[in-house]
Amino acid sequence: MQFSSALLENAVNEFSKLPGIGKKTALRLVLHLLKQDAGAVQAFGETVIRMRQEIQFCQRCHNVADGVTCSICDNRMRKQELICVVENIRDVIAIESTQQYNGIYHVLGGIISPLDGIGPDQLTIESLVNRVTKEGTQEVIFALNPNIQGDTTIYYTQKKLQPLGVKVTTIARGISFGGELEYADEMTLARSITNRLPVESYVSK
Amino acid sequence: MQFSSALLENAVNEFSKLPGIGKKTALRLVLHLLKQDAGAVQAFGETVIRMRQEIQFCQRCHNVADGVTCSICDNRMRKQELICVVENIRDVIAIESTQQYNGIYHVLGGIISPLDGIGPDQLTIESLVNRVTKEGTQEVIFALNPNIQGDTTIYYTQKKLQPLGVKVTTIARGISFGGELEYADEMTLARSITNRLPVESYVSK
Numbered sequence: 129m130q131f132s133s134a135l136l137e138n139a140v141n142e143f144s145k146l147p148g149i150g151k152k153t154a155l156r157l158v159l160h161l162l163k164q165d166a167g168a169v170q171a172f173g174e175t176v177i178r179m180r181q182e183i184q185f186c187q188r189c190h191n192v193a194d195g196v197t198c199s200i201c202d203n204r205m206r207k208q209e210l211i212c213v214v215e216n217i218r219d220v221i222a223i224e225s226t227q228q229y230n231g232i233y234h235v236l237g238g239i240i241s242p243l244d245g246i247g248p249d250q251l252t253i254e255s256l257v258n259r260v261t262k263e264g265t266q267e268v269i270f271a272l273n274p275n276i277q278g279d280t281t282i283y284y285t286q287k288k289l290q291p292l293g294v295k296v297t298t299i300a301r302g303i304s305f306g307g308e309l310e311y312a313d314e315m316t317l318a319r320s321i322t323n324r325l326p327v328e329s330y331v332s333k
Numbered sequence: 334m335q336f337s338s339a340l341l342e343n344a345v346n347e348f349s350k351l352p353g354i355g356k357k358t359a360l361r362l363v364l365h366l367l368k369q370d371a372g373a374v375q376a377f378g379e380t381v382i383r384m385r386q387e388i389q390f391c392q393r394c395h396n397v398a399d400g401v402t403c404s405i406c407d408n409r410m411r412k413q414e415l416i417c418v419v420e421n422i423r424d425v426i427a428i429e430s431t432q433q434y435n436g437i438y439h440v441l442g443g444i445i446s447p448l449d450g451i452g453p454d455q456l457t458i459e460s461l462v463n464r465v466t467k468e469g470t471q472e473v474i475f476a477l478n479p480n481i482q483g484d485t486t487i488y489y490t491q492k493k494l495q496p497l498g499v500k501v502t503t504i505a506r507g508i509s510f511g512g513e514l515e516y517a518d519e520m521t522l523a524r525s526i527t528n529r530l531p532v533e534s535y536v537s538k
Contacts, residue, residue: 132396132481135384138380142380142381156353157354173381175343175347176347176363176366179343179363180366192341200337221335238538262425
């Protein structure tokens with residue numbers, strides 16, 4: 129692409145570094161910003177810079193935070209003895225959006241994946257074990273993606289938690305709401321039969 | 334979407350104001366920036382702010398410029414007596430990317446569209462007429478999109494240019510390279526027969 133302005137070209141290059149944004153999309157975004165108020169564009173740039181400079185990670189659960197601990201940990205209305213273990217911040221946001229979970233979190237920062245060179249030491253598993261020891265946690269719920277890496281991470285972490293006598297659970301797998309039985313994969317369908325529930329618990333939801 | 338950090342939420346909101354960027358994409362972009370160097374994110378924000386504050390519009394052709402006139406107008410290697418009239422900056426970039434055009438431009442800033450409330454006075458048509466009068470232009474090429482608004486704009490502007498005795502042309506319409514005859518619309522196919530070319534001019538390309 130040929131630009132007649134270096135300022136425009138630099139802005140397009142910066143945008144096209146973002147994931148999933150090619151040169152054409154970057155140009156569309158930059159030309160949109162060019163049409164906005166100078167004040168609005170300044171707010172955009174400053175908000176992004178400020179976010180990166182000032183954001184912190186909660187010392188307790190490793191979620192994003194505006195201070196030393198995050199607003200979820202600080203919320204005393206939430207069950208402090210119930211920890212949901214997730215891979216990353218995006219999963220926290222997904223679970224929070226359901227508005228059904230009233231405990232707190234622990235963000236692992238990834239999952240055990242030897243092929244990608246990620247071992248248990250790069251994750252916050254040690255910090256989770258310390259938390260459970262100190263905080264008198266009653267239950268740890270694993271909400272990890274259902275693949276080999278997720279299962280390995282659950283297995284490894286559960287071994288570490290076992291001596292502490294805490295209850296360890298994992299979120300339910302099964303046919304999704306609106307899912308058709310005939311299109312479900314065999315493993316999911318098989319598991320959903322093995323882990324069948326009394327009809328009362330289904331109706332009450 | 335529920336965020337545990339106001340800094341994160343503000344950044345996501347800013348990104349989701351951009352066209353075609355929803356909340357989920359905005360979150361993905363922000364989390365990507367969160368993983369980058371603070372320096373790189375600062376460069377991103379400052380480049381965007383600087384672009385909006387310092388960019389100017391060429392006083393001659395209304396293209397984006399880093400100074401009073403744009404680098405295309407300033408380039409004395411280009412034919413100053415050949416003006417290509419386009420709707421917006423994006424069209425300039427598209428034509429420049431072909432590396433086949435050696436004249437200069439005139440950016441209208443839109444096309445005549447009464448339904449959208451855009452009349453000739455909101456466009457730079459007057460400025461084009463002044464240029465042609467002063468600069469001794471030999472040819473004006475219209476490169477507008479082939480629709481009613483584009484045709485109206487060509488018709489209106491051509492009427493204004495007629496008394497000046499300048500040659501007025503429009504880019505060729507026809508079957509695109511790689512296009513299949515049977516899928517072409519009737520109007521394009523009909524026009525491509527009416528405006529047929531001697532084979533020599535086709536082969537030489």
